[in-house]
Amino acid sequence: xxSNIAARYGRRIALFAMTAAEVxxxxxxxxxxxxxxxxxVNQTLLTSSSGSLQTRWYSLRGYGTIRSQVNWPLRSxxxxxxxxxxxxxxxxxxxxxxxGNTFNLSSNCFDRYTDAGTSPYGAWIxxxxxxxxWSTGGGASYWTPRGYPxxxxxxxxxxxxxxxxxxxxxxxxxxxxxxxxxxxxxxVPGTANGLFRQQYGTAAQATNLYSNGVTLVRDSxxxxxxxMARLGQGSTSLVLQAYADDWLRVYVNGALxxxxxxxxxxxxxxxxxxxxxxxxxxxWLGVMVADKAIFDTVDPGGRGSGxxxxxxxxxxxxxxxxxxxxxxxxxxxxxxxPPGNVVQVGDPVIFTYSINxxxxxxxxxVTSCRTYAQTFxxxxxxxxxxxxxxxxxxxxxCPTVLLPNTRQDIATEPITAAAGNTTICxxxxxxxxATGGGTAGYEDCVFVAAKPYxxxxxxxxxxxxAFSGGGTxxxxxxxxxxxxxxxxxxESAGYAGSGAQYAALALSTITxxxxxxNGAGASAPSSLAFANTTTSGxxxxxxxxxxxxxxIPNYYGTMPTSGTTSLSASTDVSLLTSGAxxxxxxxxxxxxxxxxxxxxxxxxxxxxYISGDIAYAxxxxxxxxxxxxxxxxxxxxxxxxxxxxxxxxxxxxxxATGGTIYTCATGPGxxxxxxxxxxxxxxxxxxxxxxxxxxxxxxxxRTSGTLGSSGTGDTPASNAAAESINYSPALWIxxxxxxxxxxxxxxxxxxxxxxxx
Numbered sequence: 001x002x003s004n005i006a007a008r009y010g011r012r013i014a015l016f017a018m019t020a021a022e023v024x025x026x027x028x029x030x031x032x033x034x035x036x037x038x039x040x041v042n043q044t045l046l047t048s049s050s051g052s053l054q055t056r057w058y059s060l061r062g063y064g065t066i067r068s069q070v071n072w073p074l075r076s077x078x079x080x081x082x083x084x085x086x087x088x089x090x091x092x093x094x095x096x097x098x099x100g101n102t103f104n105l106s107s108n109c110f111d112r113y114t115d116a117g118t119s120p121y122g123a124w125i126x127x128x129x130x131x132x133x134w135s136t137g138g139g140a141s142y143w144t145p146r147g148y149p150x151x152x153x154x155x156x157x158x159x160x161x162x163x164x165x166x167x168x169x170x171x172x173x174x175x176x177x178x179x180x181x182x183x184x185x186x187x188v189p190g191t192a193n194g195l196f197r198q199q200y201g202t203a204a205q206a207t208n209l210y211s212n213g214v215t216l217v218r219d220s221x222x223x224x225x226x227x228m229a230r231l232g233q234g235s236t237s238l239v240l241q242a243y244a245d246d247w248l249r250v251y252v253n254g255a256l257x258x259x260x261x262x263x264x265x266x267x268x269x270x271x272x273x274x275x276x277x278x279x280x281x282x283x284w285l286g287v288m289v290a291d292k293a294i295f296d297t298v299d300p301g302g303r304g305s306g307x308x309x310x311x312x313x314x315x316x317x318x319x320x321x322x323x324x325x326x327x328x329x330x331x332x333x334x335x336x337x338p339p340g341n342v343v344q345v346g347d348p349v350i351f352t353y354s355i356n357x358x359x360x361x362x363x364x365x366v367t368s369c370r371t372y373a374q375t376f377x378x379x380x381x382x383x384x385x386x387x388x389x390x391x392x393x394x395x396x397x398c399p400t401v402l403l404p405n406t407r408q409d410i411a412t413e414p415i416t417a418a419a420g421n422t423t424i425c426x427x428x429x430x431x432x433x434a435t436g437g438g439t440a441g442y443e444d445c446v447f448v449a450a451k452p453y454x455x456x457x458x459x460x461x462x463x464x465x466a467f468s469g470g471g472t473x474x475x476x477x478x479x480x481x482x483x484x485x486x487x488x489x490x491e492s493a494g495y496a497g498s499g500a501q502y503a504a505l506a507l508s509t510i511t512x513x514x515x516x517x518n519g520a521g522a523s524a525p526s527s528l529a530f531a532n533t534t535t536s537g538x539x540x541x542x543x544x545x546x547x548x549x550x551x552i553p554n555y556y557g558t559m560p561t562s563g564t565t566s567l568s569a570s571t572d573v574s575l576l577t578s579g580a581x582x583x584x585x586x587x588x589x590x591x592x593x594x595x596x597x598x599x600x601x602x603x604x605x606x607x608x609y610i611s612g613d614i615a616y617a618x619x620x621x622x623x624x625x626x627x628x629x630x631x632x633x634x635x636x637x638x639x640x641x642x643x644x645x646x647x648x649x650x651x652x653x654x655x656a657t658g659g660t661i662y663t664c665a666t667g668p669g670x671x672x673x674x675x676x677x678x679x680x681x682x683x684x685x686x687x688x689x690x691x692x693x694x695x696x697x698x699x700x701x702r703t704s705g706t707l708g709s710s711g712t713g714d715t716p717a718s719n720a721a722a723e724s725i726n727y728s729p730a731l732w733i734x735x736x737x738x739x740x741x742x743x744x745x746x747x748x749x750x751x752x753x754x755x756x757x
Contacts, residue, residue, distance in 0.1 A: 137220060572592045
């Protein structure tokens with residue numbers, strides 16, 4: 001005798017109960033609308049008051065030792081080699097047409113020190129190469145902290161730019177100064193007589209006049225990606241405001257960005273050309289100040305130059321390109337988006353909250369965010385535009401600024417899907433979502449569903465075989481496209497999930513139902529799969545088997561012609577003893593215990609409603625092996641609370657009626673409705689059949705367990721299947737005490753052979 005699960009119509013059970021979702025209304029004003037800023041913003045990047053600022057100063061009198069440090073030109077460089085041509089001070093009011101407030105940009109070796117020595121090499125220390133790239137942080141050993149407070153009259157204007165600290169070089173001698181002579185300034189070789197006396201008179205003879213002093217100032221400042229984005233938007237400007245004694249040059253990341261030519265009061269330098277030199281992270285500002293001449297009656301070494309400044313960037317959001325943000329939430333399980341947003345109990349789910357800015361505008365002002373969370377019973381669809389849920393979601397990195405053409409993740413939320421037949425929803429709202437304000441929302445829902453599966457231990461599963469007719473063992477198996485076995489399988493090594501320990505046969509397709517599970521020799525899933533189809537694919541097991549010439553026995557034809565006992569309409573099987581029982585109409589079996597030695601056959605001409613467990617009692621000896629066999633020409637309805645059925649349960653059609661086994665019913669003749677909102681909870685009890693189920697169609701309706709809980713080591717005693725069919729040797733060892741021939745059957749020997757289909 002070969003045990004089968006014969007199902008003409010295979011099934012893939014419903015994922016979860018589909019309920020009518022009550023949609024919660026969306027609050028139109030979930031978050032305050034934040035208009036764009038109306039006034040420009042001035043943001044200070046750096047001032048001369050910075051505690052990290054560093055200085056270095058020089059009195060560039062005769063160049064002397066400074067030449068070896070910064071490649072400073074000799075005073076005679078570029079002049080005729082006649083021994084009398086020297087460049088002198090850049091400020092020469094006695095020799096027009098220049099006045100004392102204008103930087104001289106021409107060159108003459110005889111009557112003008114035209115540009116502090118910048119032609120052709122330059123007395124200005126270059127930002128990128130001198131002193132070890134001083135304006136990009138190089139040459140650290142040369143530098144000192146900010147220096148002495150300013151005492152230049154010019155520095156008194158610092159209060160007009162926010163009152164940053166004045167910077168001045170530290171005094172000290174420099175004996176290389178060719179202007180410094182005991183006899184005073186007029187003794188310098190090569191200098192025209194009366195060069196400075198015309199300006200200062202004879203009193204100046206007691207004052208040491210030095211060529212221009214220079215002070216170098218450097219410091220770094222940091223810019224974020226948002227700062228950089230703002231600098232690239234609209235009418236954004238980079239500005240340096242300063243007071244200098246006398247002229248200054250400004251370097252940004254080592255490149256000359258602007259300079260002044262006037263010694264009169266405040267200067268405002270547009271550094272917009274330097275915006276392309278900036279980058280996110282650390283940036284360097286270098287400022288070099290040159291004094292036209294230094295008079296010093298105290299220290300013959302002279303002093304450097306003075307400066308105070310602030311560096312700002314100024315932006316106006318009204319000038320920015322428009323933006324339009326969209327919120328989003330994605331869900332993943334093990335890094336992959338689950339198909340249809342369906343997950344199983346125990347799955348680790350990660351919600352990722354994000355904002356997308358597909359426009360060229362930066363989102364200024366900053367965007368605020370709010371998240372919501374709720375778990376619904378049953379199925380709940382996501383609402384377009386989001387909805388206000390009952391609980392608060394995770395914290396986010398908002399408020400935030402969205403850069404142009406970017407997507408920004410603002411939160412991740414890991415959870416574990418805890419309960420089946422539920423919907424986990426998350427909402428995200430952002431404001432302002434567009435230029436000028438507004439709120440936008442998004443909702444994402446994950447459906448926690450059971451993927452119940454069926455396991456067959458100790459036997460085979462078959463779909464599409466016809467019952468023998470007229471008491472014979474002959475039949476015609478139709479080529480029925482609905483004769484499929486369809487369930488869920490992990491489709492990975494070991495092929496855990498739905499399957500049979502031995503063979504699987506179908507007159508159509510076998511989908512995600514493995515054969516030879518836990519077997520030796522040939523491997524799952526297709527080694528013992530016999531399907532009458534040429535279809536192939538990752539989920540299709542077996543194929544090209546053809547139509548087998550085999551039948552399901554005519555069990556009802558084995559009913560004894562005499563010696564039977566009538567069944568009552570409601571029967572407790574515990575009260576039955578060995579023998580054959582019949583009924584001409586429907587019967588309810590209230591359950592019960594089959595005692596050792598009792599071999600019971602029921603033949604019912606009508607429907608059977610099983611409302612209680614039917615189980616074999618304890619243990620027994622070989623000669624006391626129990627048997628319970630139910631044969632009906634109607635349908636079999638198994639109450640949802642039934643968890644164990646021992647024996648063989650056969651639903652044999654009578655013409656066009658009967659022949660279906662429903663594993664979950666709510667009453668006589670009432671299989672559960674899979675479209676009911678209570679379906680999942682109603683059928684969420686596992687059914688273990690220790691024997692076999694045979695029918696024209698088997699409706700496997702239990703929702704217990706899920707594929708994710710299955711394993712390759714599943715056993716009859718340990719598995720998460722919704723229906724577990726365990727073909728017991730007791731089913732074929734213990735033959736009925738009464739047969740159609742009224743004879744008793746016994747065995748002389750038993751041998752186990754490979755499956756024969």
